[in-house]
Amino acid sequence: MLRGSSFAEKRVIDLMNARYVSFYFCFRKGTNGYDEDAAALYNESLKEDADFKAGLPPVVLYAPDGLKSLKSIPREVQFDKDKFHDALRDALREHPAYDAPAPEEKKLLAAAEAAPRDAAAHYRAGEARERAAAPAAGLYEKAIAAAPESEWAARAHLRLATMARHARAWDDAEKRLESAEAVNAGDRFNFADDVAMERAHRQLADQKHAKALELLDAAIRASPASNRMGELRFYAGVANFFLAKRDWAHYHWWWVLENIPEDHHVLRCSVALTAEGNCFANPELAGFAGAKEMTISDGAAARDVARSDYDRLKDKYAP
Amino acid sequence: MRSSFLAATLLAFAAPQEPAGPGDKSRIDFFYAGRFKEAKKRAAEQNRMLLVKGVSVILDEEAARDVKRGTC
Numbered sequence: 001m002l003r004g005s006s007f008a009e010k011r012v013i014d015l016m017n018a019r020y021v022s023f024y025f026c027f028r029k030g031t032n033g034y035d036e037d038a039a040a041l042y043n044e045s046l047k048e049d050a051d052f053k054a055g056l057p058p059v060v061l062y063a064p065d066g067l068k069s070l071k072s073i074p075r076e077v078q079f080d081k082d083k084f085h086d087a088l089r090d091a092l093r094e095h096p097a098y099d100a101p102a103p104e105e106k107k108l109l110a111a112a113e114a115a116p117r118d119a120a121a122h123y124r125a126g127e128a129r130e131r132a133a134a135p136a137a138g139l140y141e142k143a144i145a146a147a148p149e150s151e152w153a154a155r156a157h158l159r160l161a162t163m164a165r166h167a168r169a170w171d172d173a174e175k176r177l178e179s180a181e182a183v184n185a186g187d188r189f190n191f192a193d194d195v196a197m198e199r200a201h202r203q204l205a206d207q208k209h210a211k212a213l214e215l216l217d218a219a220i221r222a223s224p225a226s227n228r229m230g231e232l233r234f235y236a237g238v239a240n241f242f243l244a245k246r247d248w249a250h251y252h253w254w255w256v257l258e259n260i261p262e263d264h265h266v267l268r269c270s271v272a273l274t275a276e277g278n279c280f281a282n283p284e285l286a287g288f289a290g291a292k293e294m295t296i297s298d299g300a301a302a303r304d305v306a307r308s309d310y311d312r313l314k315d316k317y318a319p
Numbered sequence: 320m321r322s323s324f325l326a327a328t329l330l331a332f333a334a335p336q337e338p339a340g341p342g343d344k345s346r347i348d349f350f351y352a353g354r355f356k357e358a359k360k361r362a363a364e365q366n367r368m369l370l371v372k373g374v375s376v377i378l379d380e381e382a383a384r385d386v387k388r389g390t391c
Contacts, residue, residue, distance in 0.1 A: 002372070013345045020370040021362040025352040027373035035352040042373050055375035062369040066359035070368060091368065098368045123335060155335045189334075227340035260342030 004271030005283050006084040008264050010231075011166070014131040015088055019099060020061075027057065045069045059084075061091050063098075070095060079283045082166065089133035105132065112139060119147035123156055130159065137163065154183035158191060161198050170202050193223035197232055204235060213239035221318070230256050230265030234284075237272060241285060247309040249273075251317065254310035277302035 006012050016022050026033035027043055042060060046052035051074060059073040071091045077083045092099040101109065105128040112118070112125035119142075126139035140156040147153055161176035177195050184191060196219035203212035216236040219226065226232060237252035253269035260266075268284060275282050276290035277298035291298060338344070350358035362369040 002374075007347060010343070010345055013347050016347050016370065019367060021358055021365065021367045022347055022349050022370045022372070023351075023355055023358040024349045024372050024374075025355070026376065028375055031376060033352040033374075035355050038352070038355040038371060038373070042371050046373075057373050057375075059370060059372045062362075062371065064362040064366050064369065066362060066369050088370075095368065098366055100366065102365075120335075151334045225340045227338045227343045229341040230343060256342075262344045263342035264345045265342075 002078050004267045005079050006081045008266075008268040009081040009085065010264065011131075011133075012081060012085050012088070013264060015085060015133050018102065018105075018128075018132040019092055020088070027052075041066060046072075051075050079281075081283070085133070092133065099132075099134075101128075101132065101134075104128070112142070116142070117146050119143045119150055119152035119156075122146060123152045126156065126159065130163070149183055151183075151189045154180050154189050155191070157183065158194055158198070165198060165201050168205070170205070173198065173202065190223075193219045193226040193228055193232065197228050197235070200232075200235055200239075204238065207242070209239040209242045213243065230260055230263035230269075234265045234269055234272070237269065238285065241272070241275075241288075246276075247313060250306035250309035251313040254306050255314070258310065273306040274299045274302040276305075 023038060024033075025035040025038045025042075027039050028034060029036075029039065041062070042057075043052075045060060046057050049057060049072070051057050056075045058075065059078055060069055061071040061073070062069055071087075071094070073084065073087045077087050108121070108125040108128045112121040115121045122139045122143035126136040126143060129139060130136035137160060140160050143156040144153040157176045157180035161173045161180065164170070164173035164176060177198055180191070181195060183189075184195075196215045200212040200215040200219075203209070203215065213236060216232050216239060220229070220232050220236060223229075223232075233252045233256050237249040240246070240249040240252065250273055253273040256263060256265055256269040271278070272282060272284060275285055275288055277294060279289055279291050279294040281287040281289045290302075350361070359369060361367075
């Protein structure tokens, strides 16, 4: 479930790559993916942990020497992508010695510092800070001030909209999207798909699934090469799921598996399309769990249904 | 962002660069089983916290493939 929720989230991916060294393994001896060295540390530090005993252990953050456990992130936080991101961010603030910018990030910050009127330098520095969950808004604001009608400014507005969305500051997010659109007249910078996805997030949060689907369908059709296609398709599936159009949800989720198998939403789609046979509450589907127990054959059966729906509907989704 | 090879080439140094679509191949740079010592060494070299996630069984195909490949 973790790989389908938090580990599939772009800003979690960015933060882990920017500030952590991450290790993933199976802690049970004799199983695929077991690592004796890791188990000696991890299993020992969790031997009294109830979730570990139940087979759903926390994420543990260790000091760089790998000896001292600094923080444990329990499963109820792990499965919520926003809480998980914030827990990782907070751990960095609690341990600033391990939160220093990487060399490339330092270069970008220095370049912005050296060129106060360079919109590009400030945008790039802002991106680097945002990836590390560090303050970035001021750098984006400077990018906008330096060249208010440029693509840098338009994209800085977009980034600020996304940051506002993460803070659930929906009105601020909408104002930023309007500012981005004002600079992007005629979609000259090709980011109508980003704007649609951001607006759809608000509709989904408000459980206005039909309106969200309308935005997502239009963006999928208008921007077939969108780098956010996995996200557009995943949430089109979510909207259909809550509109009781499960076959169309399956269609969108399987489309991702079939057409962009390396997109970071693949696992999220894969977990969602077996939701009916899954006993774990899916955080991406408002905690939906379709079964009291789960077997491998139930999961395989659910995948077969999804595949069949995809095959039946794929030629009916007009481009 | 819609990708356009020509536009991307012409604007390579003049405009923000987004990953080419469709989709986004962003991945966590995990170290997998068999490489824990290497992960510890990397964390020490970079002075980064070592994030460890253990699972009781590796069910999904992608994780199994990643573990087998041992990539990070």
